[in-house]
Amino acid sequence: MMKTGAEILCECLIKEGVEVIFGYPGGALLPLYDTLPKYPELRHILVRHEQGAAHAADAYARVTGKLGVCLATSGPGATNLVTGIANAYLDSVPVLAMTGQVNTYFIGKDAFQEIDITGITVPITKYNQLVLDTGDMADAVREACHVAQTGRPGPVLLDLPKDVLQNKTEFIFPEKLDLPGYKPKLFGHPAQIKKAAELINSAEKPVIIAGRGVNVSRAFDELRELAENSQIPVVTTFLGIGCFPESHILSYGWLGMHGMGYANKAVHSSDLIIAIGMRFDDRATGGTSTFAPNARIIHIDIDAAEIGKNLPADVPIVGDVKNILQVLNKQLNKREHIIWLSQLDEWRSMHPATEIREHENVLPQYIIRQIYEVTKGDAIICTDVGQHQMWAGQYFYYDKPNSFVSSGGLGTMGFGLPAAIGAKVGRPNETVWCLCGDGGFQMTVQELATMVQENLNIKIAVFNNGWLGMVRQWQELIYSKRYSATALYNPDFVKIAEAYGIQAMRVTRKLDVSHAIQRAMEHDGPFLIEFVVEPEENVYPFVPPGKIIVEFLEEPSPATIRKK
């Protein structure tokens, strides 16, 4: 049957299991927007800025494990997606970005709203394609969806000229695809796995560093079996948070610049690192030449290009984490590591990174702990970027996979609010909390309207300290308190929420914190709380740049604070 390019696109998306599209229309996309209502299976969510669409699709993909889809028109619409695509690229999130494009006969002529978006996104997509013929549409969509979701996931982009969407052709769904250059390696090399097993069986101070790859591969049970069977402590990366239950006795927090002191010490002192689905990011390792000097490294990752990139691996295993752990677990002996684990427990009591000191003002850490208490930990936490993001990682305990949604690799301010929208759309039955600083919240504040229009029951906490807190902290600690361009004039966040039709309240006293959170939870609909918090609070532990991860600064004791 003859169908238009837009119809073929919609039918292919439905076959790929797509249910939601976050998008924003425009001239080049008119044929597609004219077609969308014919396919009620595809729920379109109208955002207020294309960046919001990309972030929402990103978070949707993270919490559901499915493909996130965003859509923007040509030119400015497409360039507005770029930040969101880059965010998904650095955190390996399967996102299909679709952009409108001018008619094929205008391409290359600097037509109105024409931009070379496939050229722009080459370094930040796993794959992209300008579809030049309606007959190529079905293959292009199939290829893009396949590449985005397999191997190491990542964003892909399809650029769709207006006439390609309009023209008609015979539609045959391509059951088979031919991608000769794309063969993700799924199973680890048996000899390498055997070597890894030998190292694990003989290690005295092993530690697991589990990253987002465990989430992606859904290797939760396999990881747990590995840890429990051989009694190996589990440290996660920042993006690995939640892939191993944090209340588990073998969970030792997450490592890195603001990671738990005991996690950093465990990794630094280990004799064997089992790195699973992680990439030794500089925020996790500190200086690589001094990282874990006595440890041998088993590096498991599906992306061969990650192995040896930042740190040399003694035993590299390329493949899917779940498959590899299944084989590996069968070759491991039961171990106890009593001395090693008791050493770790001692460090944990020496560096209680998640204790909250007494303070008359509202401490942001206290708020996050109260959200944990009120929700009993049963919530999806979406954060923005900055100090509150680190505290959200430290003071909330994540026992469920994919319950912590945060921009790790790119560190995109403005991610939080649209991410919460994506998360709530993906998992409507879960409680979703959006945590934002006063800086990042204002970068994508327009998405409050999306939230109201789609009637999304999201709870928002804005941490108002009147500063760009993380930058201010660096200026305080590293630039001798020369505060340059970090003080913020802020609007009345309560009035802003109310202007969008969202109930809101302001909390300035510690004793109101818990009550406000409860009120937000009881309210049926979106709710915003502006917390006026201690302005010059710092995130600790803090590994200054270039230092070894065990050279972390800890929160100064109350006595030294008073002297100051």
Place this chain on the structure above:
Amino acid sequence: MNRKHILIALVQDRPGVLNRVASTLRRRNFNINSIAVGSIEVPNLSRMTIVVEGDDARVEQARKQLDRIVEVIRITDITHENPVAREMAMIKVKATPQTRSEIIQIVDIFRSNIVDVSPDSLIIVVTGDQEKVDTLVELLRGFGIRELSRTGTIALPRGGAGPLTIEENRPLRHVVEHVAPEEETLPNW
């Protein structure tokens, strides 16, 4: 140790592939000495020969990143396999009646060819490894080079089946079947 590396790649003949390859190398801060692309015996495929300078580990890292590109089917570093590497250059050199015979002598010594003669210049075509071409260019510089065009290196590994050999028992096809998406299942902790 920095040295020249010769990478050969089999790629799908699609728009944007060269851009992707160059972009990946640029991002890793490599200076591309030369890049040569041409079609091969199999339709819709091209072969690239890329010459870059860098230490072994950095080049290997870049090779792995290039291998990640969806349109790149295979890519190998043949530097250590003693490959046969050649390039071609066309040199337009000034030639007066006084210098012409001397130039012709040099051309003969280098077993190169004169493919065009004008009253005041000659076009010389030379094929050989990079050193030979460099030497000839240096020798001709004294006569006055008007234009110079080099192809960049192309290379083949010696002996039987090379790493990019396409044989019937090593199929290129990688067919992906459509699988209906499954529901997310979370662990039952």
